[in-house]
Amino acid sequence: MPETLVQIEQKAPxxxxxxxxxxxxxxxxxxxxxxxxxxxxSLPNPRAWQPMDADWKLPPDWKRxxxxxxxxxxxxxxxxxxxxxxxxxxxxxxxxxxxxxxxADPKNMPVVRAELMRSIYRRYFTLTGRLFGSLAGGRELTxxxxxxxxxxxxxxxxxxxxSVFCPYGIxxxxxxxxxxxxxxxxxxxxxxxxxxxxxxxxxxxxxxxxPHGFKDSIDFAAEEASEITGLDIEVPINRKGAEVLFVMPxxxxxxxxxxxxxxxxxxxxxxxxxxxxxxxxxxxxxxxxLFSSHEMMKRLNAKIYDEARRLRVKWILGxxxxxxxxxxxxxxxxxxxxxxFLEVPVSPITGTVFENAxxxxxxxxxxxxxxxxxxxxxxxxxxxxxxxxxxxHDSCNPARAMGLLEEPRTILKSVCRNFHEMPENTIRExxxxxxxxxxLGTDENLEMRLRxxxxxxxxxxxxxxxxxxxxxxxxxxxxKATLPTLLExxxxxxxxxxxxxxxxxxxxxxxxxxxxxxxxxxxxxxxxHSVGSASEASHA
Amino acid sequence: xxxxxxxxxxxxxxxxERTLAAYPAEILPFLSGEHDRFRNPVGQVIQESLTTxxxxxxxxxxxxxTAPAIDALVRMRAVQDFSPSAALxxxxxxxxxxxxxxxxxxxQLESRIDELALMAFDRYLACREQxxxxxxxxxxxxxxxxxx
Ligand code: SF4
Ligand code: SF4
Numbered sequence: 172m173p174e175t176l177v178q179i180e181q182k183a184p185x186x187x188x189x190x191x192x193x194x195x196x197x198x199x200x201x202x203x204x205x206x207x208x209x210x211x212x213s214l215p216n217p218r219a220w221q222p223m224d225a226d227w228k229l230p231p232d233w234k235r236x237x238x239x240x241x242x243x244x245x246x247x248x249x250x251x252x253x254x255x256x257x258x259x260x261x262x263x264x265x266x267x268x269x270x271x272x273x274x275a276d277p278k279n280m281p282v283v284r285a286e287l288m289r290s291i292y293r294r295y296f297t298l299t300g301r302l303f304g305s306l307a308g309g310r311e312l313t314x315x316x317x318x319x320x321x322x323x324x325x326x327x328x329x330x331x332x333x334s335v336f337c338p339y340g341i342x343x344x345x346x347x348x349x350x351x352x353x354x355x356x357x358x359x360x361x362x363x364x365x366x367x368x369x370x371x372x373x374x375x376x377x378x379x380x381x382p383h384g385f386k387d388s389i390d391f392a393a394e395e396a397s398e399i400t401g402l403d404i405e406v407p408i409n410r411k412g413a414e415v416l417f418v419m420p421x422x423x424x425x426x427x428x429x430x431x432x433x434x435x436x437x438x439x440x441x442x443x444x445x446x447x448x449x450x451x452x453x454x455x456x457x458x459x460x461l462f463s464s465h466e467m468m469k470r471l472n473a474k475i476y477d478e479a480r481r482l483r484v485k486w487i488l489g490x491x492x493x494x495x496x497x498x499x500x501x502x503x504x505x506x507x508x509x510x511x512f513l514e515v516p517v518s519p520i521t522g523t524v525f526e527n528a529x530x531x532x533x534x535x536x537x538x539x540x541x542x543x544x545x546x547x548x549x550x551x552x553x554x555x556x557x558x559x560x561x562x563x564h565d566s567c568n569p570a571r572a573m574g575l576l577e578e579p580r581t582i583l584k585s586v587c588r589n590f591h592e593m594p595e596n597t598i599r600e601x602x603x604x605x606x607x608x609x610x611l612g613t614d615e616n617l618e619m620r621l622r623x624x625x626x627x628x629x630x631x632x633x634x635x636x637x638x639x640x641x642x643x644x645x646x647x648x649x650x651k652a653t654l655p656t657l658l659e660x661x662x663x664x665x666x667x668x669x670x671x672x673x674x675x676x677x678x679x680x681x682x683x684x685x686x687x688x689x690x691x692x693x694x695x696x697x698x699x700h701s702v703g704s705a706s707e708a709s710h711a
Numbered sequence: 712x713x714x715x716x717x718x719x720x721x722x723x724x725x726x727x728e729r730t731l732a733a734y735p736a737e738i739l740p741f742l743s744g745e746h747d748r749f750r751n752p753v754g755q756v757i758q759e760s761l762t763t764x765x766x767x768x769x770x771x772x773x774x775x776x777t778a779p780a781i782d783a784l785v786r787m788r789a790v791q792d793f794s795p796s797a798a799l800x801x802x803x804x805x806x807x808x809x810x811x812x813x814x815x816x817x818x819q820l821e822s823r824i825d826e827l828a829l830m831a832f833d834r835y836l837a838c839r840e841q842x843x844x845x846x847x848x849x850x851x852x853x854x855x856x857x858x859x
Contacts, residue, residue: 614849629752
């Protein structure tokens with residue numbers, strides 16, 4: 172028998188972190204971006220290649236391009252230079268990354284992930300590094316380093332959990348973003364990031380749905396919401412002069428379980444008589460530009476504001492989306508803002524002024540709905556959600572990037588009677604990522620996602636065993652798309668839903684017909700039956 | 712079998728040590744030293760599963776306890792960066808551990824270890840098959856979406 176057939180691998184191959192060599196195994200990497208998508212976005216070096224290939228077909232002067240790109244960005248983004256300089260390697264962030272915790276791979280420690288870039292910075296941009304090279308913590312920039320960057324910067328979901336623990340506030344997600352920008356300069360990008368961006372550019376949304384398809388989907392949802400409630404529910408599209416432009420992630424009108432959340436929004440808007448419109452042009456809240464470069468993020472974000480201007484709305488209301496809110500809350504103002512052609516958002520129902528949205532003029536649907544509930548303007552019957560025992564996953568971006576912690580909980584506790592939190596160190600600011608954000612949520616990368624999602628699933632398993640939890644709620648489209656797979660593997664028997672789906676179940680609408688089933692068509696729990704427009708329904 | 716709980720504890724302890732040694736050295740102090748099950752899920756699954764398995768191996772060998780313990784551990788190792796042989800090596804680490812602690816591996820223990828190994832093979836394959844079918848399911852959903 173040839174020797175290779177009887178060799179048994181002793182350990183997963185790993186070594187010194189300075190050694191840039193990585194092995195690309197199918198199942199735990201994202202595939203390269205198709206040349207046509209690079210073309211659509213005018214990005215350099217379109218070609219056929221895959222990460223598993225030995226030859227990545229980099230441009231001949233790739234090294235100069237990367238170093239020039241780094242130089243430019245060190246100058247342009249003060250945070251980048253600061254993060255390169257100030258880390259004291261205290262290790263507080265080391266065991267905070269879900270990829271590190273799930274994979275046990277030391278290069279997934281945030282401090283080491285950053286060091287992959289920092290060692291190049293030291294070698295080429297500091298005096299000691301230029302003089303003393305590796306003695307000063309520098310590394311040569313080689314093709315292997317580029318491959319390593321690709322591997323580890325597409326193994327970071329930009330979730331920012333590590334930054335919560337860093338005493339200096341170093342945000343490794345920002346370093347990952349820089350790493351991806353530099354990789355983009357030489358054509359090393361993934362299809363799962365660039366195709367949605369290219370689609371969004373072309374049709375206005377990640378899925379590439381054209382205006383007539385958008386209208387069909389929205390009309391279909393409106394019809395279904397009408398059928399469920401017995402009320403006439405219509406959704407205005409591209410209506411000029413509406414007070415509010417409502418922008419949601421495209422998955423809400425094309426994915427499951429997102430779709431039930433959409434039904435929830437539509438019912439809510441009908442009940443409060445909101446003067447709003449959706450748009451076939453701004454038909455995407457999400458922004459996959461965030462996952463490739465600042466420039467791309469800016470281009471995609473601008474579409475929403477252009478449309479708000481064109482439709483002459485007063486302000487923007489946004490749906491249950493994750494990174495949409497990172498972009499709006501942390502970048503929009505300096506990229507495309509201030510949106511001073513819009514008005515400071517005021518709830519037309521309660522009169523609440525959303526001061527926090529003074530510059531972006533965009534309000535999160537959970538802020539909006541929690542305010543309605545706080546003022547007692549909605550009639551809710553939480554018993555209609557008695558078939559669910561729910562917990563809440565703080566989606567990374569709304570939680571860490573905009574501090575949206577109480578609003579979704581206010582809604583959940585008003586619309587459902589069985590609610591249990593996961594352990595303290597896995598929620599709120601410390602929430603564990605789903606493991607599929609920042610453009611990693613593709614099927615070819617499933618093993619990596621299952622590793623990265625393990626800490627989150629582990630906490631869900633705990634509340635399932637302790638309280639019988641059967642529903643994980645969240646407010647992010649990527650969560651809704653990827654958590655079902657994660658849970659099926661780690662915690663079978665727990666489903667995934669948006670917060671506004673449960674709101675749609677509990678919302679008692681004026682003149683509605685008797686409701687016996689929830690938005691998924693599942694019958695209400697027996698005692699919640701026949702509460703249709705019941706007078707005993709609780710006022711929140 | 713009249714082996715006391717204390718022996719099973721020592722077996723578990725050394726077994727955990729050997730199993731952890733397959734992970735990179737930098738992470739060992741954390742994996743073995745952090746006892747919060749939410750901060751250190753990998754270390755805790757290894758600890759809990761191997762403790763249960765050692766107890767059952769030297770005790771009643773109750774399937775209701777061994778099956779979930781094997782599943783939890785194998786499920787995790789099936790997605791980590793291990794070859795199949797490396798993922799399941801922990802079972803075979805039992806022999807030297809028992810020989811070390813008990814002096815010998817009795818024929819009964821031998822056959823129990825074999826039984827655990829076979830269970831682990833089955834679980835490993837089931838997990839890998841599940842990953843493949845979950846991927847397929849996601850691909851089918853993707854195929855329905857308009858532009859992909
Ligand atoms: S941002 Fe998230 S995924 Fe990236 S290194 Fe930090 S904790 Fe890990
Ligand atoms: S916590 Fe901050 S300073 Fe400490 S190692 Fe991590 S990034 Fe560096």
